[in-house]
Amino acid sequence: MKRFAVLLVLGLLLAGLVSARELIIFHWWTAGGEREAADAMFKALHEIFPDIEVIENPVAGGGGVSHRVVLQSRLAAGIPPDTWQTLGGAELKSYVDGGYLVPLDDLYKQLGYYSVIPKPLANAVTIGGHPYTVPLNMHIQNILYYNKKLFDELGLEPPKSYDELIDVLKKIKAAKPNMSPLGIGTKEKWEAAFVFDSILLEVGGPEYYVKLYKGLIDVKNDPVFKEALEKLKALIPYMYPYHSSLTWDESCGLVVSGDSAMVLMGTWAIGYFKSRGWEPGVDFGAVTFPQVPERILLFHPDTYGLAKNAPHPDACRDWLMVVASPKLQIPTDVIQGGLFARLDIDPKNFPDPIRQELQEYVRTHPDKLILDQHGSIAPFSFTQAYWDAIAAFLVEPDVNKTINNVSMLFTIYNVKEEAAWYQWP
Amino acid sequence: MLMALKDWSIFLIPLLITVGLLYGMLFWTFYVSVSNWYGTAPNYQFAGFKWYKLMFSMDRFWTDFENNLKWLLIGVLPTLFVALLIAYLLELSNRKKLEFYIRTLILYPSAMSFIVTGTIWSWMYQPDRGVINTILDGIGLDVFKSRFTTDPKTATYWLIVIFIWQFLGLAVIILQSSFRSSELQEIIESALVDGASRMRILFQIIVPNIRGGMLILASLLLISALKVFDIVYIVTFGGPGYSTDVLAFFMFIATFQQHLVALGAGLSIIIFLMAFVIVVPYTIYAFRRWFA
Numbered sequence: 001m002k003r004f005a006v007l008l009v010l011g012l013l014l015a016g017l018v019s020a021r022e023l024i025i026f027h028w029w030t031a032g033g034e035r036e037a038a039d040a041m042f043k044a045l046h047e048i049f050p051d052i053e054v055i056e057n058p059v060a061g062g063g064g065v066s067h068r069v070v071l072q073s074r075l076a077a078g079i080p081p082d083t084w085q086t087l088g089g090a091e092l093k094s095y096v097d098g099g100y101l102v103p104l105d106d107l108y109k110q111l112g113y114y115s116v117i118p119k120p121l122a123n124a125v126t127i128g129g130h131p132y133t134v135p136l137n138m139h140i141q142n143i144l145y146y147n148k149k150l151f152d153e154l155g156l157e158p159p160k161s162y163d164e165l166i167d168v169l170k171k172i173k174a175a176k177p178n179m180s181p182l183g184i185g186t187k188e189k190w191e192a193a194f195v196f197d198s199i200l201l202e203v204g205g206p207e208y209y210v211k212l213y214k215g216l217i218d219v220k221n222d223p224v225f226k227e228a229l230e231k232l233k234a235l236i237p238y239m240y241p242y243h244s245s246l247t248w249d250e251s252c253g254l255v256v257s258g259d260s261a262m263v264l265m266g267t268w269a270i271g272y273f274k275s276r277g278w279e280p281g282v283d284f285g286a287v288t289f290p291q292v293p294e295r296i297l298l299f300h301p302d303t304y305g306l307a308k309n310a311p312h313p314d315a316c317r318d319w320l321m322v323v324a325s326p327k328l329q330i331p332t333d334v335i336q337g338g339l340f341a342r343l344d345i346d347p348k349n350f351p352d353p354i355r356q357e358l359q360e361y362v363r364t365h366p367d368k369l370i371l372d373q374h375g376s377i378a379p380f381s382f383t384q385a386y387w388d389a390i391a392a393f394l395v396e397p398d399v400n401k402t403i404n405n406v407s408m409l410f411t412i413y414n415v416k417e418e419a420a421w422y423q424w425p
Numbered sequence: 426m427l428m429a430l431k432d433w434s435i436f437l438i439p440l441l442i443t444v445g446l447l448y449g450m451l452f453w454t455f456y457v458s459v460s461n462w463y464g465t466a467p468n469y470q471f472a473g474f475k476w477y478k479l480m481f482s483m484d485r486f487w488t489d490f491e492n493n494l495k496w497l498l499i500g501v502l503p504t505l506f507v508a509l510l511i512a513y514l515l516e517l518s519n520r521k522k523l524e525f526y527i528r529t530l531i532l533y534p535s536a537m538s539f540i541v542t543g544t545i546w547s548w549m550y551q552p553d554r555g556v557i558n559t560i561l562d563g564i565g566l567d568v569f570k571s572r573f574t575t576d577p578k579t580a581t582y583w584l585i586v587i588f589i590w591q592f593l594g595l596a597v598i599i600l601q602s603s604f605r606s607s608e609l610q611e612i613i614e615s616a617l618v619d620g621a622s623r624m625r626i627l628f629q630i631i632v633p634n635i636r637g638g639m640l641i642l643a644s645l646l647l648i649s650a651l652k653v654f655d656i657v658y659i660v661t662f663g664g665p666g667y668s669t670d671v672l673a674f675f676m677f678i679a680t681f682q683q684h685l686v687a688l689g690a691g692l693s694i695i696i697f698l699m700a701f702v703i704v705v706p707y708t709i710y711a712f713r714r715w716f717a
Contacts (some may be wrong), residue, residue, distance in 0.1 A: 068681055072465055075465060075466075081443065093463055094464055094465045094684055097465070098464055098466030099466060100465065103476075121690035186664065187662050188663070189665060240481070240577040242572065243575075244574070244575045244664040244665035245547065246549060259553075380683060381683040381685050384683045389666075391665065391666050392665065392668070395666055395668075413478065
């Protein structure tokens with residue numbers, strides 16, 4: 001009994017010494033493989049700051065879309081968490097415009113973070129000259145995954161341009177008439193814009209792409225936009241016809257099940273293919289698409305910032321330092337599926353050849369990164385409606401109607417003004 | 426006198442709180458809809474009917490409005506009619522055990538949430554691997570195969586089928602219970618003695634006498650059809666394009682995805698006005714009965 005009392009007192013003393021600091025964090029990595037990535041993040045934090053106690057999503061129903069619903073109502077009510085997950089680009093800007101984030105100039109200076117991440121990534125988290133969040137990864141949008149065994153069987157090379165794509169699609173259709181060569185799922189709409197983006201990048205080139213989403217192109221009288229739509233229309237016969245009922249992972253499933261031969265999806269699909277037992281480089285291959293006139297990578301980062309009036313600002317600053325470190329980025333990004341935000345991490349840390357090559361390319365060509373549909377140059381209000389328009393086009397391919405529609409969206413949502421913050425290169 | 430006031434307050438205070446909260450929120454929603462709140466931060470600057478003007482100029486709004494009307498019409502009338510027939514047949518049957526089983530069977534869907542049934546239906550609707558088309562294929566009825574929810578022209582109707590299936594059981598129960606007043610049973614018995622046919626009894630005796638139950642049921646179905654969100658969210662997410670979109674879903678997208686809070690509030694007001702128009706006839710009927 002006496003011994004127990006002594007232990008109790010000792011325990012209390014120890015607890016007092018390393019009294020846990022709290023950190024309230026909102027994130028949407030709650031499902032499947034992403035949960036493990038979140039655990040890897042917090043493990044890295046605990047190794048460096050064992051005294052920080054993480055409180056995740058303290059409001060029920062904080063995952064995915066409902067994450068934003070809960071977060072938005074808490075922010076508007078003036079009870080913010082310390083930090084929350086946000087994409088760089090338009091989503092981040094909406095929080096900055098709302099005055100919910102503290103600029104992190106001092107932290108960036110202290111860590112020298114600007115010098116270790118690519119310039120376009122820095123631009124995606126810098127609004128009005130100040131960095132507002134710390135990115136921990138980069139997802140790449142324009143990757144064409146293909147069934148490697150089928151391509152070997154038919155003697156096909158992965159396409160690098162639109163014409164090559166059409167050629168490959170024709171050959172697959174001829175050899176396997178029951179197949180819908182190009183897998184796609186547009187239930188959540190953005191998937192349609194992914195395919196269209198790749199075509200825009202080739203037809204218009206990177207400068208055009210940026211100008212378009214900055215609202216500087218008169219879409220109504222623009223030959224490039226029209227040509228890109230025509231080219232998208234020409235792909236429809238090769239697409240999986242019931243795409244509007246599939247989500248992105250189900251569309252990747254079409255490739256695994258043999259219904260389709262290819263799918264255009266972001267880096268996060270690697271994890272999906274692996275979970276279905278497909279080995280990168282053996283069962284499936286991946287190329288960025290297109291590679292003409294330039295090999296551009298469309299990207300968006302996951303980032304964390306510091307809330308204005310955060311309840312635990314010190315613990316949060318420590319957290320952001322860990323987010324910026326390789327100690328967190330290596331295990332988290334390898335599990336979750338993106339590339340490393342830091343360029344000084346060895347690409348060999350990735351287990352798959354696909355990301356090793358991509359990371360190496362980003363390292364040597366950091367200027368070839370442009371914000372994608374999720375990161376979004378244009379404001380979110382526009383982007384959502386734009387996705388709907390492009391997804392509708394795939395079902396009802398009326399070129400002129402879609403041009404009018406999109407042109408109206410650019411005006412309604414005032415894209416020219418709202419996207420003026422974005423600078424590229 | 427004091428005692429009476431105390432008694433009153435037991436009922437009055439909760440009532441006042443509820444009414445205050447309800448109408449306070451309603452007014453606040455209206456206020457937001459004429460403000461200039463877009464983006465994540467509240468902005469209560471008065472903007473007049475700017476967002477309503479934008480709303481009415483949108484193709485999407487009119488598609489949604491039309492879809493909502495489809496839900497109201499096709500979701501409610503067939504449910505009422507079929508439920509009436511089923512309830513009557515169950516009532517007529519002499520085999521009470523069988524009736525019990527059937528009633529349980531059709532009541533099951535109501536016990537499940539739309540999230541569950543929506544997921545199951547979307548699997549069944551899959552055009553190339555779903556169970557419905559596979560069965561049609563198997564029994565040689567390929568001509569009836571459909572693209573279901575992936576065809577923008579018919580997608581909404583297939584969603585409404587889910588709604589009808591889910592609400593049928595509840596409708597039958599409500600109607601059956603309104604059959605069972607002793608007055609009505611007596612009238613039916615005397616009609617039987619007079620030699621009236623079963624169909625005539627249903628439409629000329631039962632239906633006029635269960636107006637109360639029918640009205641409650643119709644209002645319940647109308648309001649459920651009007652606020653439909655979950656089925657659309659789960660099965661089609663508004664797609665293809667926005668062909669199956671409804672006002673409640675658009676409100677959600679506008680407020681929380683597009684951050685156009687004022688527009689979302691405006692859409693809520695439109696939904697409220699529609700609900701108001703639907704509930705008014707029932708309210709008038711109820712008041713007449715109480716005060717006549």
